[in-house]
Amino acid sequence: MESPLHHFEVHTIIPIHIGGLDLSINNAVVAMWVGLAVIAGSFMLVVNRGVSPIPGKMQSILEISMEFIRSMVYEFIGEDEGKKYVPFIATLFLFILACNLIGLVPGSYTITSQIVVTGAFATGIFIMTLVIGFCKHGMHFLGILVPPGVPKIMIPLMIPIEIISMLARPISLAVRLFANMTAGHTVLAVLFGLALTSPAWVSWMPFGFTIIINGLEIAIAFIQAYIFTTLTCVYIGDVIKLH
Amino acid sequence: MLRYDGPDFLLADSYQSIKLMSENNGLRQGMQIAFRLGTELTVATLMGALMGYGFDKFFDTRPWGLAVGVIFGGAAGCLNVYRAAMLLSIDDEDTNQD
Numbered sequence: 001m002e003s004p005l006h007h008f009e010v011h012t013i014i015p016i017h018i019g020g021l022d023l024s025i026n027n028a029v030v031a032m033w034v035g036l037a038v039i040a041g042s043f044m045l046v047v048n049r050g051v052s053p054i055p056g057k058m059q060s061i062l063e064i065s066m067e068f069i070r071s072m073v074y075e076f077i078g079e080d081e082g083k084k085y086v087p088f089i090a091t092l093f094l095f096i097l098a099c100n101l102i103g104l105v106p107g108s109y110t111i112t113s114q115i116v117v118t119g120a121f122a123t124g125i126f127i128m129t130l131v132i133g134f135c136k137h138g139m140h141f142l143g144i145l146v147p148p149g150v151p152k153i154m155i156p157l158m159i160p161i162e163i164i165s166m167l168a169r170p171i172s173l174a175v176r177l178f179a180n181m182t183a184g185h186t187v188l189a190v191l192f193g194l195a196l197t198s199p200a201w202v203s204w205m206p207f208g209f210t211i212i213i214n215g216l217e218i219a220i221a222f223i224q225a226y227i228f229t230t231l232t233c234v235y236i237g238d239v240i241k242l243h
Numbered sequence: 244m245l246r247y248d249g250p251d252f253l254l255a256d257s258y259q260s261i262k263l264m265s266e267n268n269g270l271r272q273g274m275q276i277a278f279r280l281g282t283e284l285t286v287a288t289l290m291g292a293l294m295g296y297g298f299d300k301f302f303d304t305r306p307w308g309l310a311v312g313v314i315f316g317g318a319a320g321c322l323n324v325y326r327a328a329m330l331l332s333i334d335d336e337d338t339n340q341d
Contacts, residue, residue, distance in 0.1 A: 160315050161315055161318045161319045161322060162319070162322075164287055164290050164291045164294065164315055164316050164319035165287055165319035165320075165322050165323050167290055167294075168283070168286045168287035168290040168316075168319060168320070168323060169323075171286045171289075171290060172282045172283050172286040172287075172323070175282055175286060176278070176279065176282050179278075179282070180278070223275060227275070227279070234330065
């Protein structure tokens, strides 16, 4: 019987080693490429066919997604400032969503179940928010460490608390996506393992649950992509508005 | 030229899923909120503990750095949970108004 964590393992497909660096193509890299291809391909499909004023089904889906993302960005960052972040947030949302959904195809690989991937996203976003903050407000950006309305005597206490709270943000962002995807896929693997190993008169039960949880996982794939991008918008909005 | 010749139900499915996100589903939403607030508190406390531990290592102040770090981390966690809850309550108000 295979371990339920077996499908999280990374296998090298094409080994590439350049000067001590391991740049091998593995199943995680391939899954990422497929994610990119699905997103880029679906947009190219619509654009190549010609964007019509009366949208077809595919165009409608993409338009709804883009409008949904745009309204989310405007809500949390503001309409004037938010415009330039829409492409970034849309890319982030669609890529995470595509990777989450691809992971649900049996035999494929979920790259969002690797903390190194979600951690890289979160670290990138964290550094980006710091850069935006310092570019926009200069040294006044450090004022974000002192919440408004705090009595002066409390400031030395609030600064370390705010620093910890700020550093915890990218970690909780990364852990949330990683843990949700890993937990969901492990549950699926355990249930499917039960269905395979139990006798026929009882195996329909775990198999039924596998199907139900697979449906739930589709919803979770959307929700987690949504939460990740919403929080990114909130963090960017926070450093722009500075309280 | 690329064309989409796949079945229509696939498109209908993804449309439904997008719609599903904004709709209420008690248990799922509750679990999400619980998980979100849980991670906020845990991660901040761990972060504080880690920073305190690091402080102890560098300045040889064991165990005070860790003790203070955990307290500060816990406080930061409460702050993050409070902020996340405020954000969620704003979302709730919006849905109630709709």
